[in-house]
Amino acid sequence: MDVYFDNSASTRVSEKAIEIMLKTMREDYANTSAKHIKGVDAEKYVKDAADIIAKTLKVKKSEIIFTSGGTESNNLAIIGTAMARKRYGNHIIISGIEHPAVYRPAEFLMEQGFEVTILPVNAEGAVDLEVLKSSLRDDTVLVSVMYVNNEIGAIEPVDEISRIIKAKNKDILFHVDAIQAYTKFKITPKTQGIDMLSASGHKFHGPKGVGFLYIDSSVKINPIIFGGGHQRGMRSGTLNTTGIAGMGVAAKEAYDDFEKKIKNIVDLKYYLMDNLEKIEGAVLNTKRGENFAPQIISVSFEDIRAEVLLHALEDRGIYVSSGSACSSNHPGISGTLKAIGLREDLLDSTIRISLSELNNREEADYFLKNLVELLPLLRKFVRK
Incomplete structure (x- = not known):
């Protein structure tokens, strides 16, 4: 998939x-x-x-x-x-x-x-x-x-x-x-x-x-x-x-059918957020409510480099971002994450999940299942 x-x-x-x-x-x-x-x-x-x-x-x-x-x-x-x-x-x-x-x-x-x-x-x-x-x-x-x-x-x-x-x-x-x-x-x-x-x-x-x-x-x-x-x-x-x-x-x-499309995206976003919150070492930088857009989730994972996680997910057919695609070819820490005061140890451990009307619950479940499997495996290789 x-x-x-x-x-x-x-x-x-x-x-x-x-x-x-x-x-x-x-x-x-x-x-x-x-x-x-x-x-x-x-x-x-x-x-x-x-x-x-x-x-x-x-x-x-x-x-x-x-x-x-x-x-x-x-x-x-x-x-x-x-x-x-x-x-x-x-x-x-x-x-x-x-x-x-x-x-x-x-x-x-x-x-x-x-x-x-x-x-x-x-x-x-x-x-x-x-x-x-x-x-x-x-x-x-x-x-x-x-x-x-x-x-x-x-x-x-x-x-x-x-x-x-x-x-x-x-x-x-x-x-x-x-x-x-x-x-x-x-x-x-x-x-x-x-x-x-x-x-x-x-x-x-x-x-x-x-x-x-x-x-x-x-x-x-x-x-x-x-x-x-x-x-x-x-x-x-x-x-x-x-x-x-x-x-x-x-x-x-x-x-066309704007309200329905946005509601579906928001419902999927909250489903993902609910499950991401249950994962040990996960820190959500995106919040619920009217102050955040329907399609974007920013989440950090303790003791995992974002780039390593991104490629591990990619190997399983899952595509996310480690930040803005427009700056992804220029290594460096996100100015946005610094500006919001994110913990220093999480600055290089953050991925972005961004949704569209084409995404669905089955995809979300596949992503969550693989994420839960990969995180402990990847953490074994983290240098203390």
Whole structure:
């Protein structure tokens, strides 16, 4: 049996998404910028996807910019805002548990002379709102905080963060990395005070290499990719019609029967957590309740290196992660686990289990059975 519990890294592409993608490659393959009818036919896929995504967020389809994925969306939002607003200020705020796709652009801006404040989080990974209040300045131009942390599943208090920002200065822009949140929550940027929002197709059963950035129509930011002026000059480059079409279909599917799908994921998550708590030496870093996302479980195992456990599970057809897949090729201890104050001896002993609507109880039981068998065997080889 193969058990894929690494859905926060990437998901299986849905059959309907694959079908429409094949159609764009076999039949409607023209450039969307072409003036002939084949170009118009190809462009319809893009318009349809923008319409679908806009409806899920209750925004205008003209406010959706298609990108190559979450990393580009975050870069466009952060660097584009900083460059457009540098005459108003050079101060940016991010949280201490951001994905590298936010942290690295912020680091780049520091090299360009911007100041960056990094907000601390509590033991559950939530931003300290009092520190946020005291960190906002007259020269602050952007606050960027993720909706859901990709390692432990902590949900940030996005609505409260927005209220605090706008109370200080309505012109401070608020960007939300929703890459682990879009399709797991009903997000309405207009009512939640979100100026920009990033998402990535392969996190919700769409293809890799495509994502989007919502930018409120009142917000003006600078492009960071220049060329033929596609997408109103905000993101030049021939549109990835195939990827965009697949992502649009996947987004629609994700929000069909939404409550039922999320309930099934949460039920499976709690079933796993209930059983993980019974295992000697297991420490759950993800908690129950509304402060954590439905799909992510972070768990540490005393006296076991995460990488060793990961490969032992892999040998039995079980796939989990030892952290963010985007940083897994760069050895080092997770900044998120450090930020929440996890015991030092557990920092290198933590795995992430991430679920999707495709997972089931039988897979969970197979995972738990093998985990219980493997842990005592692996602990025999730990050097004291």
